[in-house]
């Protein structure tokens with residue numbers, strides 16, 4: 001029996017050579033070393049932004065971006081409800097108040113119509129989440145933001161290289177936050193990046209991520225800073241990944257096309273990933289929602305796949321269904337009905353740059369056999 005992990009990174013010779021170079025130079029911290037600046041410059045070019053500021057992970061990237069933009073206690077931040085809760089935690093670290101916004105049922109990203117309904121005089125910002133590699137419909141979001149004085153942040157943790165009307169995510173709002181975790185499209189193991197065109201925001205993020213040391217006397221600090229630095233060793237891995245960035249993205253798109261072709265006959269019972277005409281979906285993970293006769297049978301399907309050696313993962317549970325927030329009285333279960341309808345009906349298949357044709361065929365064949373048995 002084949003064993004197929006839900007994801008694994010692909011690290012090449014360049015990553016190893018660069019890491020060795022960093023080690024040989026004793027440049028292992030987040031302060032010195034040739035790879036930090038190089039990775040930031042290359043990543044900014046990849047996203048089409050003026051600046052990229054490296055940091056320790058995607059959660060700290062979102063926190064830094066909003067802190068640098070001055071989001072603070074009491075501010076309301078509207079966030080797409082279906083996401084890794086890191087998006088919401090970042091808002092909470094600032095003492096700000098997250099407000100969940102429902103999703104579009106096809107792209108699973110923030111629904112501008114629900115955003116319009118949820119804006120109040122206290123709203124200060126909106127955070128879109130380009131989920132599973134599909135970008136958010138940004139024009140209506142930016143129009144609403146402009147009309148209501150909201151700052152726009154993009155959670156790009158799952159969407160490196162995705163585009164909206166030809167423009168790359170991370171360049172579509174005031175600032176973007178990326179994750180470089182091991183299962184992400186580009187990885188440094190753990191790591192993150194803030195992207196922006198705003199020089200003041202970039203400078204503030206750079207200061208805050210490194211304890212806000214003073215400029216004339218280092219130890220007269222300029223603010224209450226954080227230590228959110230990426231190390232030069234991680235950046236060395238990142239520089240290796242940048243050499244093959246386009247290929248890493250294209251491979252995931254190929255996986256998406258392959259699975260969709262194999263699963264096409266089951267569309268009545270499976271909602272497959274889509275690509276809107278204005279979008280380039282980079283298929284971070286091949287995410288499915290069960291419908292029709294398969295509704296309510298996720299645990300059974302995931303267990304059957306597991307028995308065949310195929311690892312899968314449940315889809316996200318929205319903010320408005322998280323016990324930790326319901327108990328505090330911060331949200332209501334019925335706040336986002338569209339997201340709720342998917343919450344316990346979705347999961348994702350193995351997806352990643354190191355997947356072989358044999359693995360893709362194996363997963364598809366076994367999955368189709370399970371579906372045929374159930375339907």
Ligand SMILES: Cc1ncc(COP(=O)(O)O)c(C=O)c1O
Nearest residue numbers: 057058059084086087157179181
């Ligand atoms: C949508 C989303 N936002 C934020 C994060 C947080 O990133 P990290 O795990 O690097 O902190 C992740 C991934 O883990 C994510 O998928």
